[in-house]
Amino acid sequence: MSFDLDRIDRNILNILQKDSRISNQDLAERIGLSPPACLRRVRRLRESGVIVAEVALINPRMVGRYINIIVEVEMVRDQLDIYDAFKRKMDAAPEVTQCYQVTGEVDFLLMLLVEDMESYEAFTRKYLATDANLAKFRTLISLRRDKFSTAVPL
Template structure:
């Protein structure tokens, strides 16, 4: 879909504050409220706006450790990759899973309460996987930047 300047403006505003009223959004982008609402509905219907969610501070809900895990599979095989992706989709600790190019096959981002929780995760999901060659853990000391916004 081609996005015009107004669509991009709407999306940029909604990425910062999805709770803005349609009236205020319309004023900011220079449209009438009905025209603005039609555009937002179209952006939702066409799947450009995938979801509207609340972003939660992980520390305030007990998720103190952000873990990055590099995963290497035993061989390049589609069924092995698909099985691993299904397993990661079912793991609540995994907030992001990327199949990547290069020396490793997957990059995982996890949010856990403590190192014991991470150890439990590795035993359940990684150490027992016969198709996994090795994994490497990187513990984040702090999060200096975090955004879900896509630059438009």
């Protein structure tokens, strides 16, 4: 399912991905549209589901989340109900910022943000070590984050 975007829509989205707090007046000026026409386009992008949310991005270190962890998870067997149960469990885990079901040697790739290693150990005990459908998991600790973006290339 895709939405037909023209050059103006792409320009609007590129600007909003960098600064969603820009006023409609400023956005219209940068795009070269009248403010009412710009507002109509932004509303259409929201209503159609192209724009799904407008959020504040927080510096994790400023709120005590110092460690980025990547976890590879392998389930005991390929079964939809097992996958669905695991996805629900990861959705409920506040440490998990992203959960991907992937192809290859592992079944899931998790991105976590935690305060410290004790927090990660508590997470593994609560969500991973006790899951009978989980065959194994591997932890990768990020030494630093060199690139991070929420922008979708247009």
